[in-house]
Amino acid sequence: MLAAIGVALVTPTFVPAQDVTEPAVKATALYKFAIFTEWPADVLSPGAPFTICAVGDNAVADALTREVTGRTVGAHPVSVSRNSSPAGASRGCNVLYVGGGTAANALHSISSLATTPVLTMSDVEGFAGGGGIAQLYFEHGKLRFTINMAALKRSRLQMSAKLLQLAKRI
Amino acid sequence: MTGPRRTEEGSIHVRVHLSRARALLLALLVAVATPAAAQSPLPDLSLEDLMKLDSGQVFGASERLQPALEAPSSVSFVTAAEIEKYGFRTLADILRSVRGMYVTDDRNFSLIGIRGFAKPGDYNSRILLLVNGHRVNDNVFGQAEIGAEFGLDPATFERVEIIRGPASSLYGDSAFFAVVNVITRTGSSIAGGSVTVETGTLGTQLLRGSAGQHYANGFDFAVSGTYEDSGGVQRLYFPEYDAPLTNNGIAEDLDGEGSKQVYGRLSFGPLTVTGAYGTRRREVPTASFGTRFNAHDPAEETTDRHTLLDGDYGRSFKGTRVNLRASYDRFTYDGIYPFAATEVRPEVVGHDSVLGARWSAEGGISRVLPGRQNLRAGFQFIDNIDQDQKGVYSYQPEPVMDIERSSTQRALYAQDEIKLADWMIVNAGLRYDRYGSFSRVSPRAAVIFLLSSAQSVKYLYGSAFRAPNQYELNTFYFGERVNELRPEAIDTHELVWERYINDWLRTSASGYWYKADRLITSVADPSTQLQSTFVNQGQVRAKGLELEAQMRLPGDSRALVSYTWQNAVDQETNTDLPNSPRHILQGQFSVPGPLRRSTISVDGWYLSPRLTENGGSVSAATTVNLTVLQPIGHAWQLFGSVNNVFDHEYSDPASSAVYLQTSIPQNGRTARIGLRWQLWSR
Numbered sequence: 135m136l137a138a139i140g141v142a143l144v145t146p147t148f149v150p151a152q153d154v155t156e157p158a159v160k161a162t163a164l165y166k167f168a169i170f171t172e173w174p175a176d177v178l179s180p181g182a183p184f185t186i187c188a189v190g191d192n193a194v195a196d197a198l199t200r201e202v203t204g205r206t207v208g209a210h211p212v213s214v215s216r217n218s219s220p221a222g223a224s225r226g227c228n229v230l231y232v233g234g235g236t237a238a239n240a241l242h243s244i245s246s247l248a249t250t251p252v253l254t255m256s257d258v259e260g261f262a263g264g265g266g267i268a269q270l271y272f273e274h275g276k277l278r279f280t281i282n283m284a285a286l287k288r289s290r291l292q293m294s295a296k297l298l299q300l301a302k303r304i
Numbered sequence: 305m306t307g308p309r310r311t312e313e314g315s316i317h318v319r320v321h322l323s324r325a326r327a328l329l330l331a332l333l334v335a336v337a338t339p340a341a342a343q344s345p346l347p348d349l350s351l352e353d354l355m356k357l358d359s360g361q362v363f364g365a366s367e368r369l370q371p372a373l374e375a376p377s378s379v380s381f382v383t384a385a386e387i388e389k390y391g392f393r394t395l396a397d398i399l400r401s402v403r404g405m406y407v408t409d410d411r412n413f414s415l416i417g418i419r420g421f422a423k424p425g426d427y428n429s430r431i432l433l434l435v436n437g438h439r440v441n442d443n444v445f446g447q448a449e450i451g452a453e454f455g456l457d458p459a460t461f462e463r464v465e466i467i468r469g470p471a472s473s474l475y476g477d478s479a480f481f482a483v484v485n486v487i488t489r490t491g492s493s494i495a496g497g498s499v500t501v502e503t504g505t506l507g508t509q510l511l512r513g514s515a516g517q518h519y520a521n522g523f524d525f526a527v528s529g530t531y532e533d534s535g536g537v538q539r540l541y542f543p544e545y546d547a548p549l550t551n552n553g554i555a556e557d558l559d560g561e562g563s564k565q566v567y568g569r570l571s572f573g574p575l576t577v578t579g580a581y582g583t584r585r586r587e588v589p590t591a592s593f594g595t596r597f598n599a600h601d602p603a604e605e606t607t608d609r610h611t612l613l614d615g616d617y618g619r620s621f622k623g624t625r626v627n628l629r630a631s632y633d634r635f636t637y638d639g640i641y642p643f644a645a646t647e648v649r650p651e652v653v654g655h656d657s658v659l660g661a662r663w664s665a666e667g668g669i670s671r672v673l674p675g676r677q678n679l680r681a682g683f684q685f686i687d688n689i690d691q692d693q694k695g696v697y698s699y700q701p702e703p704v705m706d707i708e709r710s711s712t713q714r715a716l717y718a719q720d721e722i723k724l725a726d727w728m729i730v731n732a733g734l735r736y737d738r739y740g741s742f743s744r745v746s747p748r749a750a751v752i753f754l755l756s757s758a759q760s761v762k763y764l765y766g767s768a769f770r771a772p773n774q775y776e777l778n779t780f781y782f783g784e785r786v787n788e789l790r791p792e793a794i795d796t797h798e799l800v801w802e803r804y805i806n807d808w809l810r811t812s813a814s815g816y817w818y819k820a821d822r823l824i825t826s827v828a829d830p831s832t833q834l835q836s837t838f839v840n841q842g843q844v845r846a847k848g849l850e851l852e853a854q855m856r857l858p859g860d861s862r863a864l865v866s867y868t869w870q871n872a873v874d875q876e877t878n879t880d881l882p883n884s885p886r887h888i889l890q891g892q893f894s895v896p897g898p899l900r901r902s903t904i905s906v907d908g909w910y911l912s913p914r915l916t917e918n919g920g921s922v923s924a925a926t927t928v929n930l931t932v933l934q935p936i937g938h939a940w941q942l943f944g945s946v947n948n949v950f951d952h953e954y955s956d957p958a959s960s961a962v963y964l965q966t967s968i969p970q971n972g973r974t975a976r977i978g979l980r981w982q983l984w985s986r
Binding site: 205 | 349357672
């Protein structure tokens with residue numbers, strides 16, 4: 135018995151399976167949001183990469199690289215971009231995730247994007263209320279999200295009814 | 305149905321049953337060691353399924369939600385789905401399934417054991433019990449009631465968080481060995497209305513109605529009511545009383561228990577109001593405190609009642625989360641104690657009653673600060689308006705004891721978490737508690753190394769206290785000496801390694817070392833009413849190791865196994881503590897049943913032999929339970945459960961200050977079936 139738990143403890147990762155840590159769940163949510171959102175036709179030229187940027191949270195960026203590299207959004211191959219500082223990070227992003235800091239910082243780094251078709255996301259409390267599009271949070275360990283409908287409209291992005299139905303809308 | 309009995313061949317039975325239990329644990333083990341087939345990667349899940357995954361977050365470790373890997377404690381959870389699958393009927397059942405915890409039952413109250421400490425006769429005052437983050441230990445005995453006397457039906461639990469180690473730096477008094485935080489269900493979790501009926505052996509009957517709804521405008525309500533009654537074991541045999549004058553040691557029809565519980569929760573916007581009332585009446589078959597054995601009319605009986613009213617307001621102002629809370633708790637206890645006639649007085653019935661009521665106000669802020677800091681700070685004010693104890697003997701109208709007390713407590717605390725690097729978190733907390741006659745400062749510190757996003761190593765240090773409670777300070781029972789009692793103290797060091805290898809396997813290993821000083825200990829004192837008093841004299845040093853592996857296998861199967869080694873020693877006598885098993889094994893296994901949508905769940909535990917207070921010991925204890933759930937159509941669900949499937953006989957050590965018995969026999973095999981009718985959903 136003891137030996138078996140011991141074996142379990144030291145067993146290396148030999149099965150590439152689900153990782154349900156918080157960063158992995160957040161990273162997957164970014165990708166899922168991209169799939170259920172439509173960008174204006176002029177934003178993505180055919181064959182262009184679909185860029186998901188993660189700023190300020192290396193664990194989410196790592197999980198993104200691990201979970202969604204090699205996948206596509208529509209016909210576009212996903213590219214993951216990471217920046218440790220938000221300055222200039224938004225260039226070329228289709229999804230911009232700002233994590234792990236204060237609401238003021240997160241909102242500052244998306245302040246120039248209000249009317250551009252960039253899906254802004256964060257896990258910081260007060261993000262959606264302050265003008266970000268989607269805020270991820272956890273309730274009893276399970277992923278939930280809030281969507282700011284006015285911010286969504288300004289961005290000219292279209293979210294599927296299914297996604298909106300699962301969200302808390304403000 | 306069989307009740308507990310002692311037989312000559314008891315030990316043989318034990319051996320047979322143990323080997324069966326071992327076979328079961330071995331089966332669990334095979335499940336552990338077998339590499340599961342690869343599951344689909346996260347991005348292939350639907351969004352709905354992604355929202356069902358539990359990413360292991362805990363609230364109570366820092367009074368804010370955080371990943372368990374980053375929490376300054378070793379944490380376990382039990383979810384609503386597990387409570388249903390394993391048929392847990394009380395908080396005590398839930399805690400028995402949690403790594404390193406065990407429960408001792410004296411057929412009246414349930415005592416939590418953790419980290420090798422479960423002194424018979426104690427009142428669970430070294431575990432802090434919270435409901436949605438609010439303290440519910442009463443203010444007379446300081447006890448966390450975990451049986452049916454807790455007053456809340458586990459069917460109303462969303463989640464139970466078990467946070468190991470001292471947490472007085474956040475919560476003050478009683479957060480000595482662990483904090484148990486019960487998070488109750490919301491309307492969006494209940495999402496509909498249902499009626500449940502259950503019946504079982506020992507004359508068990510249960511009726512429950514629940515409803516809850518979450519509206520688009522954010523209004524959310526949940527209500528639930530439960531009635532439960534059980535006749536108990538009809539004939540209980542206690543060899544210590546085996547004499548013609550005491551019915552040959554048989555307590556007849558004295559094991560009944562009945563409870564009623566109502567629960568409600570409303571939330572709208574930033575405000576949540578929770579209300580609950582629960583009462584439990586328990587017949588006591590054991591003739592505790594020297595009462596007359598097998599007494600009827602009146603029988604020895606206890607009744608506990610808990611009322612909770614809690615309003616919590618929380619919202620964010622410019623990135624600062626502010627919460628304010630006002631609560632009212634009321635606890636009453638009535639004990640009927642029939643005593644035999646003595647040379648100096650006739651037969652008498654004692655009626656003890658306790659009233660503990662308090663108002664509390666608390667508030668706090670949480671804020672993310674530059675430099676990747678998370679600050680939490682708060683205050684608490686408790687006005688103990690009633691801490692009353694009363695004793696009436698049937699031969700005279702005036703009470704023999706009538707103590708009316710009240711007191712106040714206030715506290716300030718702060719905790720800061722700094723993410724120094726992606727791989728390192730430092731966490732430090734401090735709380736100042738001010739009581740009428742003393743004050744305490746409790747620190748906690750943690751260094752957490754995040755080896756990856758799925759693995760962490762933690763070093764934790766914590767100090768905690770437990771204040772003498774009003775029962776221990778009862779000068780009528782225990783003499784003037786108890787006025788000198790001071791708070792108990794504990795210092796704990798802990799090393800934890802947690803690893804989420806992937807979804808099919810989570811493991812943890814934790815080693816701890818603690819020193820508990822000035823433990824409030826019962827000693828003989830012929831000059832007092834109860835022939836005993838309390839002094840600060842115990843000192844315990846303990847160390848332990850806990851290993852756990854949790855698996856999720858394809859097809860909604862789950863398995864969990866844990867092993868605990870512990871060694872708690874009384875420094876004065878240099879002997880092991882009573883009721884402290886050296887080894888604990890626990891296992892749970894849940895698989896889909898043969899019929900569509902059914903589940904079959906097995907859980908079990910093993911405790912190695914435990915010392916009793918007189919220096920003897922009770923043999924190893926083991927129990928295996930089986931629960932089957934079978935939904936029928938959309939509206940019905942059938943439920944069946946067998947506890948102690950192998951009818952293993954065992955006893956729990958009892959307090960020598962309370963009982964003539966050195967140990968109290970536990971129930972054999974029992975069973976129950978139930979049916980839930982879902983009246984509507986969503």
